[in-house]
Amino acid sequence: MEKVWTDFRFALKRKMIKNKNQISGTGGGLFILVNISSLEEEGRAILSLNKSVEALKGIQSFGISINVSDDIPITRRKRAIDVIPPTQPQMQKEIFVSFDHKLEAIRDNDHLAQTTAQKKQKLNKMGLLQEKINIQKKMEDKVSKVLNTLMKQQNEHAQEQSETSRWHSAVTTTTTSRWIRKLYEI
Numbered sequence: 001m002e003k004v005w006t007d008f009r010f011a012l013k014r015k016m017i018k019n020k021n022q023i024s025g026t027g028g029g030l031f032i033l034v035n036i037s038s039l040e041e042e043g044r045a046i047l048s049l050n051k052s053v054e055a056l057k058g059i060q061s062f063g064i065s066i067n068v069s070d071d072i073p074i075t076r077r078k079r080a081i082d083v084i085p086p087t088q089p090q091m092q093k094e095i096f097v098s099f100d101h102k103l104e105a106i107r108d109n110d111h112l113a114q115t116t117a118q119k120k121q122k123l124n125k126m127g128l129l130q131e132k133i134n135i136q137k138k139m140e141d142k143v144s145k146v147l148n149t150l151m152k153q154q155n156e157h158a159q160e161q162s163e164t165s166r167w168h169s170a171v172t173t174t175t176t177s178r179w180i181r182k183l184y185e186i
Contacts (some may be wrong), residue, residue, distance in 0.1 A: 008043060009047055012040050012043055012047075013038070014047055015036055016044070018034050019034055
């Protein structure tokens with residue numbers, strides 16, 4: 001339970017400090033105050049956090065002060081039973097239950113905001129990656145078409161070269177053999 005109060009006090013102090021800094025700021029940027037709920041207002045009054053955050057001069061401690069006379073030695077100081085109102089435990093229980101619900105809601109909201117931002121970022125990254133993949137696929141298709149066209153042209157050229165070389169070879173052989181016959185005839 002002490003951890004809950006410590007966390008509550010820390011979160012409330014952080015909000016109050018942020019508001020104080022916004023109010024005492026010298027300008028530039030947005031002026032954004034953090035909203036403080038009624039439960040936090042009551043906690044601020046109970047814990048005297050105004051004194052702590054605003055750093056008023058002459059304030060040495062903060063919290064609930066218990067007025068005990070200095071005449072009574074410390075070992076003999078006892079609280080009177082009638083000092084504690086009979087409804088205080090019930091009020092404390094209600095405050096704790098209310099605070100627990102609000103704290104859970106705050107944690108859920110923070111988690112949702114964080115996961116929503118993370119999801120948006122992941123979706124954005126996924127969209128960019130998908131777009132990159134689509135572009136790469138289009139480039140691959142175009143390169144494949146160009147390579148297929150080049151291969152086809154190379155094969156056609158090789159066939160033409162082959163046919164030309166066969167024809168040239170046949171013509172050369174025929175012409176050479178005619179010349180040789182003519183030479184022998186002479």
